Structures are given as C-alpha cells and as structure tokens.
Amino acid sequence: MSVKVTIVGTGYVGLTTAVCLADLGHDVVAVDVNAEKIARLSAGDPVIHETGLKRLLVANLASGRLTFSNQMSDAVRRADLVMIAVGTPPQADGHVDLTFVEEAADDIAPHLAGFTVVCVKSTVPAGTNRRVGELIAYANPRADFALLSNPEFLREGRAIEEFMNPERVVLGAEDPRALAVGRAVYEPLTKRGRPLLTTSIESAEVAKYAANTFLAARLALLNEFADICEQVGGDIEEVVGVLSADSRIGPHFLEPGPGFGGSCFPKDVGAVAYLCEGLGDAGGLIRTILPSNARRQQRLARRILEVCAVEPRQLRIGALGLTFKADTDDVRDSPAIAVIEHLKRAGAHILAYDPAGMANARQAVTAIDFAGDAYEAAAGAHAVVVLTEWQEFRALDLAKLRAAASGPDLFDFRNVLDRQAVERAGFILHRTGAASPSRRHDRVAVAAQPRSRQRSRARS
Numbered sequence: 328m329s330v331k332v333t334i335v336g337t338g339y340v341g342l343t344t345a346v347c348l349a350d351l352g353h354d355v356v357a358v359d360v361n362a363e364k365i366a367r368l369s370a371g372d373p374v375i376h377e378t379g380l381k382r383l384l385v386a387n388l389a390s391g392r393l394t395f396s397n398q399m400s401d402a403v404r405r406a407d408l409v410m411i412a413v414g415t416p417p418q419a420d421g422h423v424d425l426t427f428v429e430e431a432a433d434d435i436a437p438h439l440a441g442f443t444v445v446c447v448k449s450t451v452p453a454g455t456n457r458r459v460g461e462l463i464a465y466a467n468p469r470a471d472f473a474l475l476s477n478p479e480f481l482r483e484g485r486a487i488e489e490f491m492n493p494e495r496v497v498l499g500a501e502d503p504r505a506l507a508v509g510r511a512v513y514e515p516l517t518k519r520g521r522p523l524l525t526t527s528i529e530s531a532e533v534a535k536y537a538a539n540t541f542l543a544a545r546l547a548l549l550n551e552f553a554d555i556c557e558q559v560g561g562d563i564e565e566v567v568g569v570l571s572a573d574s575r576i577g578p579h580f581l582e583p584g585p586g587f588g589g590s591c592f593p594k595d596v597g598a599v600a601y602l603c604e605g606l607g608d609a610g611g612l613i614r615t616i617l618p619s620n621a622r623r624q625q626r627l628a629r630r631i632l633e634v635c636a637v638e639p640r641q642l643r644i645g646a647l648g649l650t651f652k653a654d655t656d657d658v659r660d661s662p663a664i665a666v667i668e669h670l671k672r673a674g675a676h677i678l679a680y681d682p683a684g685m686a687n688a689r690q691a692v693t694a695i696d697f698a699g700d701a702y703e704a705a706a707g708a709h710a711v712v713v714l715t716e717w718q719e720f721r722a723l724d725l726a727k728l729r730a731a732a733s734g735p736d737l738f739d740f741r742n743v744l745d746r747q748a749v750e751r752a753g754f755i756l757h758r759t760g761a762a763s764p765s766r767r768h769d770r771v772a773v774a775a776q777p778r779s780r781q782r783s784r785a786r787s
C-alpha cells in the first residue's frame with residue numbers, strides 16, 4: 328500500500344528517508360525552508376555526499392513519487408504521515424536544542440487535514456514526541472492525529488544500503504492507528520523479512536540514545552586498551568582477535584583508532600550525559616565516555632610529540648585524513664581534527680590532505696595548510712600521520728611517500744597500512760594500539776620491574 332508521506336527537513340536524515348521511502352513505492356514530499364536547497368534537490372543534485380543517493384534521487388524524481396517543496400501547507404494537508412526530520416543542534420553543555428522540532432510542530436499544526444500520523448524522526452530525548460503532540464493540540468485543537476516515534480540507525484556512507492536492509496525498524500506508538508500507518512510504510516521491508524519492533528513511544532526514544540551510547544562506550548573502552556598496549560606492549564589487533572572470538576562480544580565495531588566522532592555519537596552521548604545530570608546519580612559510566620574519547624586524541628598527539636624529538640614549534644607534520652571516518656566528506660567532531668588541534672596548540676605546523684573532506688575542513692580548521700595529495704602533505708614533514716581510514720591511503724606508493732618526507736616516522740592511527748611494506752619503504756611505523764618500535768623493549772621492562780621485585784621480595 329502506498330502511503331502519502333511528508334518529510335519536514337531535508338538534512339541528512341530527512342533526505343535519505345525521503346529518497347528511500349519513495350523508492351519503496353510511497354508518495355513522498357520533502358519540505359524545507361531553504362528555497363535554494365529545494366531547487367537543487369528538485370534538479371537531482373543530492374547536496375550531500377552519500378553513496379547511492381544521487382542515483383535514487385534522480386530515479387525517484389523521474390518516477391514522480393518524490394517531490395521537494397517549500398510550501399508546508401499543501402504538503403501537510405495531503406499527508407497520511409508527517410515525519411519531522413529537522414536538526415537538533417547540540418549546545419555547549421550537551422543538551423540538544425529542540426527549537427527546530429518545536430517550530431516544525433507549530434508549522435505543521437494548522438495544516439493537518441483528516442487523520443494524520445505525526446512522527447519525530449530526529450534523535451530526541453524521551454518526552455519530545457509527547458511535547459510535539461501537546462504543541463500541535465494547543466495550536467490546532469481540532470487536529471485529528473496520533474504520534475509515532477521512528478528513530479533511525481543509519482551510518483553515514485552506508486545510509487541507503489542500511490535503510491533498505493535494516494537490522495530492525497523501531498516503531499514506538501500507543502495509538503493502534505499510528506502503528507498501522509507505520510507498518511504500512513515499512514511493509515516492503517518487513518515482507519522481505521526485515522524485523523520490525525514495536526515499543527512504547529518513550530522506549531523508542533530511549534533506545535536510539537542507548538544504541539549510540541553502547542557503541543560509543545565500546546569504542547572508548549577499546550581505545551583505552553589500545554592506550555594500554557601502546558604503553559606496556561601487546562598489540563590491540565591481537566587483543567581484538569581474542570575479544571572477537573567471544574560471541575558475547577562479537578567481531579563488529581572493534582576497530583581501534585583515534586576515537587569516535589561524527590554528527591551522532593558525540594552529540595547523543597553528550598545529550599544522555601546531560602540528561603543524567605538532571606537525574607541525580609544516574610549515568611555514572613555514561614558521563615565518562617566523552618572525556619575518555621577526548622583523552623585518546625590528546626594522548627595520540629602527545630605520542631607524536633614524544634617520538635619526534637623535534638622542538639614542537641619546528642615540527643612539521645603531514646596529516647593524512649580529516650573526515651571523522653572514511654567515505655564521507657563530513658568533518659563534524661572529527662577525531663582527526665582533534666589530534667591536529669592538539670599538535671597545533673603545541674606549536675607544530677600541519678600540512679593536511681583528505682580525499683573528500685578538504686572543503687569542509689577549510690571551514691572547520693584554521694591555521695593549517697592544505698595539500699593537493701598525500702605526497703604533497705608529506706613533503707618535508709618530520710612525521711606523517713594517518714588519521715582516517717581512506718582506501719586511497721592503503722594504496723599509497725610508500726617509497727614515494729618516504730622520499731617526500733624528511734623524517735622516518737609514520738604514525739598509522741587507523742592501522743590501515745601493511746606493516747612490512749611500510750618498513751621496507753624505510754619508515755619507522757608507529758601503529759595504533761602497539762608500542763612504538765624504538766620504545767617497546769624499554770617500556771615493557773619498566774612496566775614489569777616493580778611487580779617482579781615485589782614478588783622476589785615476598786618469596787625471599
């Protein structure tokens with residue numbers, strides 16, 4: 328059954344959802360106040376960098392199932408389901424600003440005609456869907472509507488693929504009419520066996536935060552063990568091998584690196600930590616996740632400064648990677664940039680390159696220089712640092728890179744390079760989660776000393 332869906336907001340979530348729902352056969356209108364963006368989207372320009380988005384956008388515009396508009400009134404009047412997918416920008420103290428969600432509720436309210444399901448797609452604290460309901464009821468007491476919470480779990484770079492093959496669709500509702508519309512929207516996926524979970528509205532809201540907080544905590548913990556290995560010996564890759572073999576832990580989402588970033592994890596974990604502060608002693612562990620992640624980036628910068636025995640203000644670093652992960656142009660809360668900022672504060676000079684994030688990085692970072700490719704970034708550098716796991720970096724001509732750099736140290740903070748190949752090219756390789764070569768034996772010896780002395784004393 329084709330559902331008339333109207334999506335408010337054409338940001339990352341709104342646009343992906345609009346394009347995918349149209350592709351599933353629904354009749355979709357996506358509304359945004361930004362007229363220039365509407366014009367570009369209507370002309371088939373996806374505006375953001377997302378794998379497969381352009382193809383689906385163009386195909387569904389052509390089919391007539393997808394249109395873009397800046398006319399809220401018509402778009403809402405026709406809809407069976409209105410999805411609010413506007414931004415929820417984080418504030419300095421961690422709480423999310425719900426102004427755009429509330430404004431969307433006010434804008435929708437007067438135009439609701441006939442029974443309509445209203446759904447908040449944006450990630451929001453528990454209680455927000457009900458607040459949207461209250462705002463609509465206040466602005467339009469005659470409106471006939473029901474609430475649905477339908478959080479998304481999409482990863483940037485894989486959003487289309489994950490939307491079409493979700494591990495679960497979550498529908499939070501208490502009105503059976505809302506649930507029926509939600510089920511109809513996702514029927515093309517559930518028919519193919521994709522699981523659909525129904526919960527209360529609040530559980531759906533909390534589940535989204537819980538999922539991201541679990542994943543972020545997993546990475547923070549993993550990177551704390553990477554830190555430990557860097558200091559006492561051991562290799563995090565071998566440790567991960569052991570962890571992954573335990574089915575309770577599982578093999579996924581266990582890549583050590585410079586920490587997590589992006590538009591979701593830092594924002595969502597910060598929002599939960601903020602929420603916990605208002606709940607007495609709740610969330611003791613949750614509140615430590617962001618500080619742990621930030622310390623990781625600080626320690627990696629310190630590692631570079633310690634290894635390169637060059638006065639920091641003379642130090643030249645070739646930085647490879649600026650985006651928060653590969654296959655995106657997004658630099659929001661990028662751990663790569665956090666490491667660069669620490670180096671910069673120490674006085675180092677940074678020459679950086681990224682395959683897709685240069686334009687955004689130019690807006691986000693000041694006082695660094697940008698290179699046209701990896702070799703140019705390495706030119707004259709005391710050390711080269713890999714900060715994002717781009718495929719392009721795995722295929723580097725390492726001899727050419729070594730010839731460009733002035734110093735022999737190569738820090739692979741994503742463990743993407745082949746160890747032997749790097750060493751053959753004449754670099755000294757410093758991997759994430761493993762002690763630096765020159766230090767490994769000293770460190771292990773130092774770490775082992777007090778314990779073995781104590782033991783021998785106890786025995787004597």
Ligand code: UDX
Nearest residue numbers: 479480481482483580581582584587588589591651652
């Ligand atoms: C995340 C969630 O995965 C998604 O479900 C949610 O809806 C939005 O937030 P996204 O931010 O696109 O998605 O990226 P993701 O691939 O999850 O990576 C987040 C961060 O963790 C990145 O900085 C990435 O480099 C890092 N990461 C991820 C690791 O360091 N190691 C890993 O094993 C996985």
